[in-house]
Amino acid sequence: MIIEYVGVSEINGSLIVLDGVKGASYEEIVTIKLADGSARQGRIVQIEGERIVVQVFEGTSNISLDNTATILTGRPMEMPLSPEIVGRILDGAGRPIDGLGPIYPETRRDINGTAINPVSRVYPRNYINTGISSIDTLSTLIRGQKLPIFSGSGMKHNELAVQIVRQAKITGADESNFGVVFAAMGVKNDVAEYFRRSFEEAGVMQHVTMLLNLSNDPIIERTLTPRCALTIAEYLAFELNMHILVIMTDMTSYAEALREFSSSKGEIPGRKGFPGYLYSDLASMYERAGMIKGSTGSVTQIPILTMPNDDITHPVPDLTGYITEGQIVLDRALQAQGIYPPVNVLPSLSRLMKDGIGEGFTRADHAPLSNQLFASYAKVIDARSLASVIGEEELSDTDKKYIEFGRQFENTFVNQGFTENRSIDQSLDLGWKLLSTLPREELDRVDDEMLDKFYQAT
């Protein structure tokens, strides 16, 4: 027998409170039927005896104290999954919106997933060639990694993400087994459209599953979108052995939705009003990247987040940086100079890079070269700050060479066309060419043998 609980006893933001409910379980999904015949879904977020707090995904507008009938479904939030999900467009809660009908599930999965046993993880070491010099050489993307793009409003993170998807090359037998899951959270309609069009133009649309929660869609649904996306990704990767790249944009909107939910629930706020569990919450998504034993597939994540006021110490980029394995930081000053992609290489980092490059993966000189580029470019910054005080003319000869090196590095190495796909050899050789403009004794991160081979004095 299905019990309908009529009416609610409290409404607060996206939350409703019901009394006298028996047999409710934590995080269970409920269906709320409205008097006008429409139905909404919600999730139980707190239980106190017979009093339950329900989060309504579609929002509480039009709900009054007595116009609802609530039914417990007895199940946590699940995602219907089948191989046919590839190529579909879904809404933020995972329901098809492309007019191609419902998904006939082969299986269902709890969208919260379960933690991967650290023992069962396979340490990722196969690199993905993105064809972008600043990433391939200096912050190499590894299959199974989570590498966010830290950006700001108005910067070209979307273009960069599209370029990565278009150019990302998985070599070997798995080549055709590549797929993209794209989750949009609170992005504008034209941004979502830009991604869709770009995927189509790149001819990858049949491998892409899109989940769209646009900026005018319900906030609470936004907190589900990345989880639905990752559930799809895990299914495709670990059961169908595909290599899945998950792009999630924009994580800042997600975190703000979580804050809104938390504050309407009356929780004690932490930093900048975000709930104290923001770290655990973000981790429960980011940690779903990886590779596991017993499957040849992989989940690689590129979350995109906009730093409010370009502040990297804001809680969202800060906590993200502590969880993800590195970050790619975009820089407004570089963009203003017309450099694309505006990757600021110094704070950018890929933690998994060291084991996925070098002999057998890229080239033996890769690690020393990237170390040296970082070290030399750091000196460029010192020289520039000195030049801003005493003027470029007054600098020592070495410092002048650094200034010139910095200019070349930004204009020819970091800067590359939106459609320019550089092979790893091209990128590395370009790096050596730039380093050769510096005096040989300045290159202290490379041993002599390597220098003899690659340093070409001019």
Place this chain on the structure above:
Amino acid sequence: MANVIYGVNGPVVTVKEATEFSMMEMVYVGKERLVGEVIGITSAYTTIQCYEETTGLMPGDPVEGTHTRMNLLLGPGILDNIFDGIERPLAQIEKECGAFINRGSTVSPLDTEKEWDVTITVKVGDELKGGMIYATTPETHIITHKMMVPPTLSGKVVEVKPDGKYKLHDTIVKIEDSFGEIHELSLCQRWPIRTPRPVKERLTPTVPLITGQRVIDTLFPVSKGGTAAIPGGFGTGKTMTQHQLAKWCDADIIVYVGCGERGNEMSQVLQEFSELIDPKSGHPMTDRTTLIANTSNMPVAAREASIYTGITLAEYYRDMGYDVAIMADSTSRWAEALREISGRLEEMPAEEGFPAYLPSRLSEFYERAGRADVLSGTQGSVTIIGAVSPQGSDFSEPVTQNTKRFTRCFWALDKSLAYARHYPAINWNDSYSEYFTDLDSWYEENCGKEFIEYRGRISALLQEENRLMEIVKLIGSDVLPDDQKLIIEIAKIIRVGFLQQNAFHKDDTYVPLEKQKRMMQVILHLYDRAKLVVAENIPISRIREQGLFEKVTKIKYDIPNDHLEMFDDYIKDIDDKIQAILH
């Protein structure tokens, strides 16, 4: 009346009108018997924090008490193993339920079927006090596990089994206490995680923990039984430094706690440590290591417990007389877990939302480090090296500040050094060690008086450079007089050639103290000689032309760790070249 769940909010579960629970008691929650711990009691409600995901729990589900506090099973099999935050064996769980962790797992923490080769060291009639050893077994190739009487027990041995093969729970010795009660001793015992294990007497830590990392051993040493904090924003190399220490430090046992950190990092540790061969013993590093992995997506309450689990395991091996080092990566995640649970309990927050008891919890934890006369009659130590991840890379936040109060070694990681890929990115101006005075006599005895003298001169040069750089930033280095330019050149050699260390280079990853000393000697020798040149008003560029600066900078790569006699050639070369310039 059976106790049942009343409310659920995240990891916090409440039970109404229960009377028989006690604080910190371990309980089983729900039909799946999830592990939980009682953290609050009022006459109306008992509050429980649950160590597993609470999805699906409903009011009316049973809650069952165990009448014991949250405790660990201690016995052979801890080493070369990997556990989650509440000592569940992850490899066993993988066998049971695959790559994803299911809830309510009931696997025994230690292998109960394995037979250990036990040698019994007591005989009938012996008087045993708490903590004394009654049997030993080789746990791994290099570590002998010593079975100790639980610290709370003592009595006379009344029955002893012969030496031989026994399983974990087999009784091998029986003792009779002063009340005439017989206690059976097996290969294992239990101990509550939040209670420090007792010692006979605490000692001053006077022996350094040798890590082979130059900036630590020379400038900021930590003692065996000391405490050190590694604070640093993301990307500054906290984890990398912890890994280096875990691999190379000269402790007997390593307990590595991955508290709220990345899963891929843990799999890297697992893989690297099993491939790495300990140069001293010739056996894999895992033989002396136990890992506790509670990654950031595993339940938050177990993350809070993982730190205590780690320190309890460390104390257990200390009691056998070993030097144990525990790496906690990262204590900030633990503090955040405290904050998260505190928030769910609706406690009044103090600074930045952290609970008011954060400082006392931190000090309790760090106080469990130390060198001591242990109950088994020898000496052992626990060294705590805790990573701190300051929010927003701001060292003034509560966790860093409070950690600073309770640790005596502070290795501040610096973002700008990390950006320049200067690793380990330990900033020599912000870091400190308070152990110098305790350790000086050891250094004098083992490395000679010069070591301390060199160290003093090296840090003075770095200080001097720091002062000069203020000027250089304003007006450039060209205007400095030659003697100051020389200081900048030498300090650069110290920074690049000495402080910077390459973890991926076969020789540079671990550098013995003797080589560290000789390196300092050569750098300072170059400085002293070059000063003569400057005194003659010969421009510094003459020395640079000779390639001496470069050559000394590359000593770390050019002189292998087992060819220290090559340093003499360097000294001679410096003398010859400077002589040539002077004439």
